[in-house]
Amino acid sequence: MLQQTQAATVVPYYNRWLRRFPTIRSLAATTESDVLHAWQGLGYYARARNLHRCAKTIVENFGGRLPNDPGKLKSLPGIGLYTANAIAVFALDKSLPIVEANTARVLSRLFNIRAPIDSTSGRRKLWELSAKLVPQKSARDFQNAMMDLGALICTARNPRCQICPVKKFCRARDPASLPRKKRRAAIVPLTELHGLSIMAGAVLLERCGQRWRGMWMLPKVPAPRSAPIHTTRFPFTHHRVTLQVFRSKAARPASHQRWFPIRRLNKIPIPSPHRRTLTALLA
Ligand code: SF4
Structure with missing residues (x-):
């Protein structure tokens, strides 16, 4: 639900969703129409269809339990590299890279990445850097800290460099100009x-x-x-x-x-x- 959508919007949907589909099996057993009805208003409906297909696949192929192997997680409908790693890091404390909006901004500034972060080369660079930085132990704390750093200190506008705990490692010469992104298609x-x-x-x-x-x-x-x-x-x-x-x-x-x-x-x-x-x- 959080992909492309702010947490404040998601919370009531999330709570209603869990009341309606409290288990993976209950989600797998429902109709697509019920799934879309529970999702209506959140937009990007492919996410709802994928979640439904994902629940069915977990019931059919994994006995109704979410697999704890990132490779198997990534084989599920709607779960790409980011989501698989996020589940493995936050639920299982595995040492894996994570690149999302906040960590992408922090990494692009820490390493002064000038390539657009939504280009293939920019994205690859961010994943490589995240993989290099993540520690073997306490990866969950590390990734939480990276996200918090991006949300609270290394913000999109007016980054608070004076109080930043990683200031001495940061290579950004003009933090506010980073990260760069590709030009958007015209409306x-x-x-x-x-x-x-x-x-x-x-x-x-x-x-x-x-x-x-x-x-x-x-x-x-x-x-x-x-x-x-x-x-x-x-x-x-x-x-x-x-x-x-x-x-x-x-x-x-x-x-x-x-x-x-x-x-x-x-x-x-x-x-x-x-x-x-x-x-x-x-x-
Ligand atoms: S010093 Fe500034 S630009 Fe660099 S990581 Fe900290 S807040 Fe971001």
């Missing part, structure tokens, strides 16, 4: 048109394709001549999406569409922009 505007059909206390929804696969949204419509009854905007990767909703006639649903009683909408997974829109229009 591309996108307009999406959807229809609102209501009949006998039910609303027509369609199953989402790629972006929110497995969730339900207002059906797409061709460009109508009327004015939209609702407009909202939301970011998606490098897009700025304008979602316009038009009144639409009730028609026979297509194979990927279904009528849902309005009172049951809170039971199904709906992506946040569409849920906000439905809440506003059905109020």
Whole structure:
């Protein structure tokens, strides 16, 4: 949950998630729709699908217990080098490198790395340095300290070099200019048109394709001549999406569409922009 998302946002989701799926087996046994419903609002839904697949794989291949070998951890869906090492370091106190946002900033400044840290060569350099620095014993304390150093002292803006405990090792000449990153892709505007059909206390929804696969949204419509009854905007990767909703006639649903009683909408997974829109229009 913490990948790409701040801890303050994650905490209520995390607590609800553990109440709903208290064990790996209970997560493995649930449906994808339930998983997406519990995740809705957090975004980056591939993480939820991977977690679900991961739980199933652990039950099928590892008897329902998380393996304690970093190589096996890395073979699980959704677990890459960072997550595998983080589990092995923090849960098992193994001596392994970790590179995440805070440690990447600290390392890039300590060693004055000028390559963009999101480039292949920059990333490789950071992992090499982290592997060189991590001690054989108390790796957990070391990695915690690196993260705390980045979060509290070697901050993105105004690093507090005067009180930094590793100042005498630091090679950064201009800390505030580090780390460097590749230029971001330009934001591309996108307009999406959807229809609102209501009949006998039910609303027509369609199953989402790629972006929110497995969730339900207002059906797409061709460009109508009327004015939209609702407009909202939301970011998606490098897009700025304008979602316009038009009144639409009730028609026979297509194979990927279904009528849902309005009172049951809170039971199904709906992506946040569409849920906000439905809440506003059905109020
Ligand atoms: S001396 Fe400054 S730039 Fe270097 S690690 Fe400490 S806080 Fe970061």
